[in-house]
Amino acid sequence: MPRVGVLALQGDVREHVSALEHLGVTAVTVRTPEQLEGLDGLVMPGGESTTIAHLLVTSGLRPLLQEKLDEGFKVFGTCAGLIMLSHDILDGRKDQWSFDKLAVGVRRNGYGRQIASFESPVEVKGLGVVAGVFIRAPKIVSYANEVEVLATLNHGDGEHPVLVRQGNVWGCSFHPELTSDLRVHQLFTDSL
């Protein structure tokens, strides 16, 4: 049975753990560098990206996780997790850093502040329609050719990718973990 870590510094960790366990995967919460050992993949949850970035540094996780990701560690990031994996972050803090594993540009809160947070059906390649829950969501505003777009959404200003994959790295603007539909997580766990 694959062992998948859920980065548990801050955010909606419990929902990801639950989704993974329902899919028959052993889920392990990760707060320290030692807890990164022996994993087949990692989920980076939703939360506040500035907080998670800060705690990745103070916990000592950042260098080890960067090394693993550079070696091809499998990872799935939702919302804040997507931001942490992206090449380019727009409207972030000046000193905002990322692991730079997805060749996309994301705009933080690109779909607006909380008052604009929304639910919308999203059609995912090969899966059909899933429920998209977008909360102060990052918007993917650019992407390189090597990025596979698995779903897009038109929220009034043209089509923007909302679920992408680049090799072992998956990123999602919305929160499949907040719904009972496990199919997006299953795409990731099937790839392990």
Added chain:
Amino acid sequence: MSSSTNPSIVGSALVKRGLADMLRGGVIMDVVNPEQAKIAEDAGAVAVMALERVPSDIRRDGGVARMSDPEMIQAIQASVTIPVMAKARIGHFAEAQILQALDVDYIDESEVLTPADEEHHIDKWAFTVPFVCGATNLGEALRRIGEGACLIRSKGEAGTGNVVEAVRHLRTINAQMRRVASADEAELFALAKDLQSPLALVQEVAVTGKLPVPLFCAGGISTPADASLVMQLGAEAVFVGSGIFKSEDPVRMARAIVEATTHFEDPGVVAKVSTGLGKAMVGAETSTLEVRLAERGW
């Protein structure tokens, strides 16, 4: 994939409660100006609460405490990238309408401000922006959720730097949830009556064993150890009011409370961040207080 605009809805319970879910494991800090907001964000706060005076100053100054000046809230919104919350008086739906018009991310219908209505809380279902409300026990929490609150914080006693009331309220809510979860179906009707809560919500707690919305803790948290304590008692995140900017070294205190909240189960980390922090805010013995903010709300 279609090229037309996808249908969407805003303000659903899922996206309102969902933002609270995204704040779990974090620290929400009271700030009174953009400089403090930057310090909070730099220290790893998940959100800031914009207000004119921290609770300990409200307590000291007396008088009527109201919603903050929109100019101050907007200046704080412009200074940080994390969510910005702001407080409205209990029952003061016009203040809440203003805060929604300002695009604040969460409205705190708060006992720290002077209540505007001694009978009714705000009908929070009428808003697109989500609300957090305080509670001292399970009945109060479920009444607020019935009115549309999407996040509950145990009240504690704001502005005291004394964690004793926060502990009392968290323990009370958790003990009452355990009681509900162990009741049989016939007992739930009487429990709903005793709790003065909507039956459907009591029945939901009986099934799930927890609140339908996240439970955070507020009121008196002023050290990393306090944060660890309330997280171990079941809080899912921590509000810190006066505890940071009334301490000797707010930058270090803010960072320390953030780390202690994440690593609350690891005493080694909490010890490390507690070392050489300088003085915490001066605390108050709650038995000597003239005004008990936690008694506001009905």
